[in-house]
Amino acid sequence: MFLSVVIPTYNRLPILQKCLIALENQQLNHPQITDYEVIVVDDGSTDETIPWLMEHSSEVPHVRLLQQEHGGPAIARNLGIQQSQGDIIVFIDSDLVVLKNFLQCHGEALLEAQRTLGSDRCFTYGAVINTSNFENPTAEPYKITDFSAAFFATGNVAIPKHWLETAGLFDPQFQLYGWEDLELGVRLKALGLKLIKCPKAVGYHWHPPFTLDQIPHLIEKEIQRGRMGVLFYQKHPTWDVRLMIQMTWLHRLLWGGLSFGGSLNEKTLAPLLQWLIDRGKPQVASEVARIFLNWYNVQGVYAAYRESLSTG
Known part of the structure; x- marks a missing residue:
């Protein structure tokens, strides 16, 4: 199992740095989980995202940078999928900071579900904890407001690549904010894919304090x-x-x-x-x-x- 983490980003360099450093610190010790890559798809950022990634490439060796004109996360994720090398796609957002066991937990949950189901017609959905703590986002405890009933949401999910291709990828018509992932989820559900909750794969979704x-x-x-x-x-x-x-x-x-x-x-x-x-x-x-x-x-x-x- 080779995992490709696909991350669309647009003008989020400070938290993206934390996101990528956390992904560099992943610990894999399962014989069937061989390696991973991190595909950052820059969606036409106008901040210092591109220069920083180029200048600090040695600090984030798992990262592959792709660039596109600003077209929204659906198009960006499709580009990441198409250019990925892995058989498993992991979607997170660029303002998510994960723990060291994040990819291992997704991989193990997928392998166990595939053994139980007798097929790979499934995907894992990790936990997302919202936080405004920029200095130490992973210190935030789980709150009842962090609960999500979504079937398929790209904040923290892992899925076999071929099912995304079978479903037709994300609809590029979704160029404004919202719904592109849940719409794909409807098509995945129609294909019979099963949602496997993976609460140990925790991502901390940072957003600035409300003003x-x-x-x-x-x-x-x-x-x-x-x-x-x-x-x-x-x-x-x-x-x-x-x-x-x-x-x-x-x-x-x-x-x-x-x-x-x-x-x-x-x-x-x-x-x-x-x-x-x-x-x-x-x-x-x-x-x-x-x-x-x-x-x-x-x-x-x-x-x-x-x-x-x-x-x-």
Whole structure:
């Protein structure tokens, strides 16, 4: 078993450095897990990502650098898959820091599942713990908010390469934020692949502490997620997908009610959010902000859906 870790990145050099150094420190001691490579696909970064990778290549010898014009993570991951040498693809994001046993845990869980199932029609899904601790991200404990019910998400997953190819890889139409991995997951599920939880393969997903300055960008991401959600639904027009993308009367009622029809928004809640931040509770402030961010998402979904009907 040779593993290819595929990492798309865009302007995330400080945390990417931690991500790659952690991957260099992997300890493999299973006779069937032979080696690994790390494929970094730079998605048109404008920071110092490329110069740093070139200048520090001796420090990250497992890394192979690929470059493309800015086209989004779906296209970047496809390029990484196509250029990979491994029979197993491991997907993580460039803001994820892993433990030394990360790849070994994925590999062992895959081998055990293949023995149990009698085939390789499966993939492993590791644990993702969210943290704002940049200096020591792996010190963060697991929280109930870290739970994910997703079937296939590229934050921490390992899968035989040939199943990705059979499914048709990621859809390059997903060029904005969101849903490209879950959409591929629908196709993988249709092929009969089984999800194997692998909680020992832990990745620590770093994001900066919440501030009011982030809100415009977060709102834009929710609007983009709405547009990509409609694309997801157009490809798979099922009730399950409607639930995932929040395109139901329940979500309109829930987030419209909690936000009082949008009157609780980034402007009216700003004093409360700043008060929480000033008292060292940026995570609580972030959760409060989800009220209006989810309302933006629901509005974005329905706006994109109406647009698709008028142009379709």
